[in-house]
Amino acid sequence: MTTTTVPTNIAHYLDAAGPFVARVDEAADWIDAERQMPPDLAGDMADAGFFRLLLPRDLGGAQLAHPDFLQILEQFAAADASVAWCLNQNNVFATSAARMPVDTAHLIWGEPRAVVTNGPPTRSCLATPVEGGYRLNGRWNLSSGSDHATWIAALSPVAQGGQNGATASDQGPRILLMPKPEVNIVDLWHTAGLRGTGSFSFDVDDRFIAEERTYIQDGPAWADGPLYQIPRTLLFATGFATVALGVARKSLEIAIGVGQSRMPYRSGVLLRDQQTTQRTMGEAHAQQSSARAFLKEAHGRLWDSACSKGTLTIDERIQLRVAATHAIRTSAQVVDAAYTLCGASGIFQSNPIQRRFQDMHVITQHVQGHYVHYETAGQFLMGLEPQGVF
Structure with a gap:
């Protein structure tokens, strides 16, 4: 897929945010009741680059200065906290693209409406090294923006050793990446507030994840810029x-x-x-x-x-x-x-x-x-x- 390009100046996004904020405000009751952003709104915001604000420019992102990003976020927060929460969650996670294998990052964000969601692991989570990658099992919770996400990121501890004598190059936690259809979404998000974030859980059952779709979450960044420091x-x-x-x-x-x-x-x-x-x-x-x-x-x-x-x-x-x-x-x-x-x-x-x-x-x-x-x-x-x- 070809990489999408988006504007990189804050003035553009401040101007573009106004109509979207108005749409969010108008849809706030629906967002709360349905526990998600309206699909057409989420799609339009993705098309306008609002989920690429902190993504490296090499991947078609705006790579805004973080203080500029916060200006945009504050506008959306006044209209609806759930939408603003997802914007922060999904955009901040996009900074992790700078630590992924470059080809994998291009694969994910080569899709114009790409959004990656993630959530903290439970005690059941474990990645076992095998030849060429890992076998992943477990449940992850609180994955904000699950409905409009296209990929899932699973942080997991790594088992010592593995099948066929395979061992992990680093035994610390890793993030493993999967297209959303490869996980089982579990609806445990029945809350009194932030309902519209759609922060659902997901299960993975003995799924093989190739090495190139994993990375160490605190590894060195290949992209330049203060945002990734x-x-x-x-x-x-x-x-x-x-x-x-x-x-x-x-x-x-x-x-x-x-x-x-x-x-x-x-x-x-x-x-x-x-x-x-x-x-x-x-x-x-x-x-x-x-x-x-x-x-x-x-x-x-x-x-x-x-x-x-x-x-x-x-x-x-x-x-x-x-x-x-x-x-x-x-x-x-x-x-x-x-x-x-x-x-x-x-x-x-x-x-x-x-x-x-x-x-x-x-x-x-x-x-x-x-x-x-x-x-x-x-x-x-x-x-x-x-x-x-x-």
């Missing part, structure tokens, strides 16, 4: 934090609209005219703005180092880790405040605050939002050896 976990964290901040900002806008028309029972005063409301709104605005500024500052420092030096300090990595976690946790507080201001009207599905409330509290349960990352930062600040993933 940043640990993928931090790219995920920054993007998901940006989604959370977008949800929080939109929740405040919803609460402002409710406050201008809602008169609490027996109060005789509009919600907006109550001092409690005014104080709550002011505090929530400050929380969201401060968390966003912290994330932008930490991310900016790290990005500048990646661009100018090609290396990152531990301080820069940990600062971004804690800033992303803080943005997610603080966004939840902001959404809770907005939800409370909406009163009894907020409990109904017809109020858009309800979906944001549910989405936000699923986001906080993701590993990128766990409190343990504060401990990592604390260890580093106290002069201890920091533990964790950063």
Whole structure:
């Protein structure tokens, strides 16, 4: 297949995002109910290059600067967290193309609508070395964007040794790649929030995967550029934090609209005219703005180092880790405040605050939002050896 080429400047995508954001906003209830993006919308976004934003240019990707990508992500987050989540998940994973065998990367992204989804392995997962590749077994969960994905990436531990005396060249975890029809999709995604991500599970039963369709997930990148010098976990964290901040900002806008028309029972005063409301709104605005500024500052420092030096300090990595976690946790507080201001009207599905409330509290349960990352930062600040993933 021939490689698709897409524009590589941020101005193009910022202009193109507007109509897509409007379509996402209009389809938000359908996305939530059907637990997926509308196929025509996902296809059109793929055709417009929105799943190739971080893909190397050598593969027909835009290879945008990561700060530019976050601008686009924040726009989609205000319309629907699930779509924004998939955009981040699928685009960040596309940076792994720079670590795959080059021919395999061209095979996958030679398809114009290519999207790769992935998910963490369960304890049942194991890749056994055999002649020419691996035999793969197991179940993987939380594969966001499964419906519109074309390929599946399975991270797996590798068994020591193998059949016919075959051994793995590296006994650490590997990522094994398969066209989606080669796996069994399992629908365990019955949640209260982020339903539209379609984060289904998949099973693999004794499937042979050729060596050239596998790679070490943290191996060296063959593509140049600062984007591929940043640990993928931090790219995920920054993007998901940006989604959370977008949800929080939109929740405040919803609460402002409710406050201008809602008169609490027996109060005789509009919600907006109550001092409690005014104080709550002011505090929530400050929380969201401060968390966003912290994330932008930490991310900016790290990005500048990646661009100018090609290396990152531990301080820069940990600062971004804690800033992303803080943005997610603080966004939840902001959404809770907005939800409370909406009163009894907020409990109904017809109020858009309800979906944001549910989405936000699923986001906080993701590993990128766990409190343990504060401990990592604390260890580093106290002069201890920091533990964790950063």
